[in-house]
Amino acid sequence: MTVNSELQRVNEWAPMRGFANMFYKENYAWWRTRRWWVNAIVWIAIICSLVAFMLFVLPGQAAANNDPSLAEMGGPLALAQNMGLTIFFQMGALAIGIGTIILCQGLIAHEKETGLIEWLLAKPVTRRAYILSKLASSLIAVLVLLIGGPALVTIGLFYLRMGLDFPLIPFLQGTGILIAHTAFYLCLTVMLGTFFSKRSPIMGIAVGTLVGGNVLAGFISQTLYFTPWGFGRVALSLASSEPVPAGMLWPPLISTIILSAVFILVGLVKFEKSEF
Amino acid sequence: MNENGFVLETFGLEKSFGDVHALRGVDLKVPAHSIFGFLGPNGAGKTTLMKLLLGLSRPTRGSGKIFEHDIVKESVAIRERIGYLPQQPRFVDDMTARENLRFAARFFFSGPADKMEARCAEMLELAGLADKADRPVKGFSGGEKQRLGIALAQINYPDLLILDEPASALDPLGRKEVLEVMARLRKHTTIFYSTHILDDVQRVSDTVAILNNGELVTCGPIEQILNAQDGVVYSLTTKGYSESVERQLWMQDWVTQVELIHNNGVSTWQISVNDEASAEALLLRQVSQDPQVTVTAFSRKKYELEEVFMNLVEGGSDDRK
Numbered sequence: 216m217t218v219n220s221e222l223q224r225v226n227e228w229a230p231m232r233g234f235a236n237m238f239y240k241e242n243y244a245w246w247r248t249r250r251w252w253v254n255a256i257v258w259i260a261i262i263c264s265l266v267a268f269m270l271f272v273l274p275g276q277a278a279a280n281n282d283p284s285l286a287e288m289g290g291p292l293a294l295a296q297n298m299g300l301t302i303f304f305q306m307g308a309l310a311i312g313i314g315t316i317i318l319c320q321g322l323i324a325h326e327k328e329t330g331l332i333e334w335l336l337a338k339p340v341t342r343r344a345y346i347l348s349k350l351a352s353s354l355i356a357v358l359v360l361l362i363g364g365p366a367l368v369t370i371g372l373f374y375l376r377m378g379l380d381f382p383l384i385p386f387l388q389g390t391g392i393l394i395a396h397t398a399f400y401l402c403l404t405v406m407l408g409t410f411f412s413k414r415s416p417i418m419g420i421a422v423g424t425l426v427g428g429n430v431l432a433g434f435i436s437q438t439l440y441f442t443p444w445g446f447g448r449v450a451l452s453l454a455s456s457e458p459v460p461a462g463m464l465w466p467p468l469i470s471t472i473i474l475s476a477v478f479i480l481v482g483l484v485k486f487e488k489s490e491f
Numbered sequence: 492m493n494e495n496g497f498v499l500e501t502f503g504l505e506k507s508f509g510d511v512h513a514l515r516g517v518d519l520k521v522p523a524h525s526i527f528g529f530l531g532p533n534g535a536g537k538t539t540l541m542k543l544l545l546g547l548s549r550p551t552r553g554s555g556k557i558f559e560h561d562i563v564k565e566s567v568a569i570r571e572r573i574g575y576l577p578q579q580p581r582f583v584d585d586m587t588a589r590e591n592l593r594f595a596a597r598f599f600f601s602g603p604a605d606k607m608e609a610r611c612a613e614m615l616e617l618a619g620l621a622d623k624a625d626r627p628v629k630g631f632s633g634g635e636k637q638r639l640g641i642a643l644a645q646i647n648y649p650d651l652l653i654l655d656e657p658a659s660a661l662d663p664l665g666r667k668e669v670l671e672v673m674a675r676l677r678k679h680t681t682i683f684y685s686t687h688i689l690d691d692v693q694r695v696s697d698t699v700a701i702l703n704n705g706e707l708v709t710c711g712p713i714e715q716i717l718n719a720q721d722g723v724v725y726s727l728t729t730k731g732y733s734e735s736v737e738r739q740l741w742m743q744d745w746v747t748q749v750e751l752i753h754n755n756g757v758s759t760w761q762i763s764v765n766d767e768a769s770a771e772a773l774l775l776r777q778v779s780q781d782p783q784v785t786v787t788a789f790s791r792k793k794y795e796l797e798e799v800f801m802n803l804v805e806g807g808s809d810d811r812k
Contacts, residue, residue: 224599225599235597236594243586330577331581338570338595339567339571
């Protein structure tokens with residue numbers, strides 16, 4: 216093979232051949248198109264506008280209406296903090312989970328639909344590298360755009376409302392739980408992408424797991440001990456510096472990490488056997 | 492390339508999808524530096540075979556080697572050295588033509604950015620897309636997409652180019668452009684391409700294989716395949732009374748068939764022979780010596796690939812019935 220003497224052959228670890236270039240492509244799709252700023256604006260607008268409402272508008276309205284909950288919560292500032300954190304962690308967990316599924320449902324399915332996957336896999340890229348590059352770049356993008364951006368703005372809003380009384384460390388602990396929750400649904404969505412060529416079953420199963428799981432946990436509370444379905448409440452408790460019920464933090468957290476790894480392993484095995 | 496000069500070999504390659512046998516025991520040998528036309532009607536199994544060669548699917552039975560690497564176990568090593576153009580060229584839609592080339596190049600090369608850019612520019616020039624390099628590929632015409640696809644397939648200086656129907660979706664001008672690019676590449680690489688456009692094959696290929704219903708019906712140099720059809724046939728055009736000549740021809744040992752068509756005083760002959768040397772020495776003399784007949788044209792019939800293809804494919808279909 217003739218090779219320009221100034222260019223060298225790519226020298227990568229054989230099992231991950233092609234990862235660096237696939238990772239570049241995936242990052243290009245996230246960060247070098249309008250996708251990043253559209254999502255940054257949308258998610259900050261969705262989550263932080265509600266948080267701002269809870270921090271700056273709701274307590275004033277409660278006071279004007281002589282709402283009895285104001286006294287129960289311990290005053291306007293306590294009500295603002297409680298409602299702001301509830302929105303960010305409980306509603307946020309659901310919204311960010313759904314957002315992750317929507318944004319990542321087509322990671323593999325779109326390339327199957329268009330036939331791009333054939334062209335990519337005809338290059339010197341291992342199937343393992345193909346899947347893991349998508350997972351890594353999407354994890355970074357989702358964490359930055361769906362969690363990092365809204366979390367930073369929310370912290371700013373809390374400081375604006377509460378000054379230095381805002382408990383930052385507990386908030387970050389709660390955000391850590393939110394990250395595990397989001398990573399779980401990302402791994403699930405990527406795995407489903409290896410099984411299906413259309414987006415609808417991926418979307419249906421992943422959203423069904425997220426929403427249905429939360430409903431199911433209301434009836435069968437034991438599921439909260441090994442699934443991420445109670446993570447919104449756990450994150451809220453941590454961020455509010457309240458005690459987390461026994462067995463509701465570490466067992467489901469460890470189990471969620473293991474399940475996420477299993478999803479990736481199953482996805483890798485399935486994709487390795489797939490034919491295009 | 493192996494010691495016999497083949498870059499690609501398959502051994503009894505089979506692929507089934509449930510009860511459907513897409514490929515049945517295909518034995519193929521592609522010589523180095525050939526333009527190998529892989530022919531067959533739609534659904535013959537051409538794309539299936541290409542996907543097996545690229546590691547996109549796995550054979551049900553049999554095996555194959557490219558550059559002496561096993562197509563199943565050493566697929567990545569094979570893909571380091573080949574370029575592939577799918578039937579419908581696909582690109583990363585968000586990227587321009589130049590960015591797509593840069594992306595494809597990075598699968599193979601690392602090195603100074605200016606050298607990488609020079610490689611991309613060289614490919615854009617080859618594909619005649621230098622003036623459209625920085626436009627999004629979404630707006631490209633079919634011919635431009637096909638040429639960009641070939642440039643992408645060629646970015647790594649491949650030892651083997653695998654092109655799936657590279658010209659079938661194009662208008663005559665687009666087809667001509669693609670065939671010209673292929674002809675320019677022949678000195679650098681081996682080209683293995685599938686098509687059902689016989690005219691294109693006859694124009695650029697030197698070796699041909701014909702696949703029908705998943706079976707390889709013939710494979711070899713194109714001239715050999717054309718000459719192997721039904722012995723040798725000579726065409727004659729005569730004027731005058733031809734009955735006695737016809738009678739004499741039938742009496743010759745080396746004549747196996749005489750077909751005669753009369754039209755407005757002109758007779759057109761198709762004479763099949765089994766001894767080429769005798770025919771060349773005696774046929775024209777035999778006809779010319781009859782004073783009632785004037786020979787106005789004489790030639791050896793040249794088979795067109797289309798006739799060969801139709802004979803083989805229709806014959807194969809009949810056998811299957």
